[in-house]
Amino acid sequence: MINKTINQKAWFMVLPVLALVAFNAIIPLMTVVNYSVQETFGDNLFFWEGIKWFEEVMRSERFHDALGRQLLFTLLILLIEVPLGVGIALTMPRQGIGVTICLVLMALPLLIPWNVVGAMWNIFALPDIGLLGKMLNGVGFDYNFTQNTFWAWATVVAMDVWHWTSLVVLLCYAGLRSIPDAYYQASKIDGASSWQVFRYIQLPKMKRVLTIALLLRLMDSFMIYTEPFVLTGGGPGNSTTFLSIDLVKVALGQFDLGPAAAMSIIYFLVVLLLCWVLYTLMMRNETN
Amino acid sequence: MFLSWMAWTWQTALFFILIVLALTCMAIWEYKSPGGGPRDGVLGLHTTRGDRLFISLLGSGFIHIFWLGLTDLPLWGASIVAVVYAIFVFRKV
Known part of the structure; x- marks a missing residue:
């Protein structure tokens, strides 16, 4: 039997990271918790309010609406981006110059900064001069994303799909490339249909990367701010005001730091829960 | 005070002390019974x-x-x- 020496000194190596995280995450988070139980009118003066802001936020229709919109947006983009990403990855070439061309094309949207994507789509979709807006109006649609809720949603969703489907594609493609040729040869000998190859070879082999893609897209879409803010500014009305946009409106627009802090903590708890659920699923997949 | 910008109250301080205590207890537990x-x-x-x-x-x-x-x-x-x-x-x- 081997007696392993347990040495905990390696934990000291973690100290620099801990200090860094403390400054950029833990201390600001502690401050948010402090704000969430107080009221301020500026000048660094705070007045104790207790649980009032949490009660107010949890019962506010505005928060429920923003959360509902956020969940709907996340659901919509996942329903579109994941199958679309898998589909594109399956049709991408596996050898030759086409691989490089496809990979570069796929990576391009991911390299564009979020505010530039918002500005680009804003110009692209303008109903009177934008290529997309002008074209849709030209073929008979009454397209105007600045005034019509449906078109505002369609444009925000299309923008996110354009920006982020590539990530799913690249991850799935990496998963597909890791499947040895022997699997395909065996399936050919067995006379498997292309659906069976997908269902019993490709999909199980992509499971891990798909879970990662799903996790990344879920978290990113749940925290989306810049792109819809630049594109629609949360409008028309509040129709594309997602949680993060609403939070910024409360915190910076209205300078209601107490309610904004309470809202941030609730938002943080929801994000943390989603992360934990997906992480648990991912680890379970890995164990299996 | 250099921490006044954090708007501390004794209630929130107590909350964080309890969290740190919980983590410390867990660390001691882990030290006593690793794994x-x-x-x-x-x-x-x-x-x-x-x-x-x-x-x-x-x-x-x-x-x-x-x-x-x-x-x-x-x-x-x-x-x-x-x-x-x-x-x-x-x-x-």
């Missing part, structure tokens, strides 16, 4: 005691905010439910 006590709990999850603390704290947060959103009862009711929930998680999950 994290992994097991497969009733929910079919494979958890260590660190996972169980995380699930307890996260669940307690949700119990408190839902209590505030859905009932008019005093908040210590939620705290009692949270403690019962944490005991359940540490024993069964």
Whole structure:
């Protein structure tokens, strides 16, 4: 039997990271918790309010609406981006110059900064001069994303799909490339249909990367701010005001730091829960 | 004071002290009995005691905010439910 020496000194190596995280995450988070139980009118003066802001936020229709919109947006983009990403990855070439061309094309949207994507789509979709807006109006649609809720949603969703489907594609493609040729040869000998190859070879082999893609897209879409803010500014009305946009409106627009802090903590708890659920699923997949 | 910008109150300080105490206790527990006590709990999850603390704290947060959103009862009711929930998680999950 081997007696392993347990040495905990390696934990000291973690100290620099801990200090860094403390400054950029833990201390600001502690401050948010402090704000969430107080009221301020500026000048660094705070007045104790207790649980009032949490009660107010949890019962506010505005928060429920923003959360509902956020969940709907996340659901919509996942329903579109994941199958679309898998589909594109399956049709991408596996050898030759086409691989490089496809990979570069796929990576391009991911390299564009979020505010530039918002500005680009804003110009692209303008109903009177934008290529997309002008074209849709030209073929008979009454397209105007600045005034019509449906078109505002369609444009925000299309923008996110354009920006982020590539990530799913690249991850799935990496998963597909890791499947040895022997699997395909065996399936050919067995006379498997292309659906069976997908269902019993490709999909199980992509499971891990798909879970990662799903996790990344879920978290990113749940925290989306810049792109819809630049594109629609949360409008028309509040129709594309997602949680993060609403939070910024409360915190910076209205300078209601107490309610904004309470809202941030609730938002943080929801994000943390989603992360934990997906992480648990991912680890379970890995164990299996 | 250089920390005044953080708008400290004794109640929030107490909250953080309790969190730090919990983490310290977990560290001592781990030092005394290394390995994290992994097991497969009733929910079919494979958890260590660190996972169980995380699930307890996260669940307690949700119990408190839902209590505030859905009932008019005093908040210590939620705290009692949270403690019962944490005991359940540490024993069964």
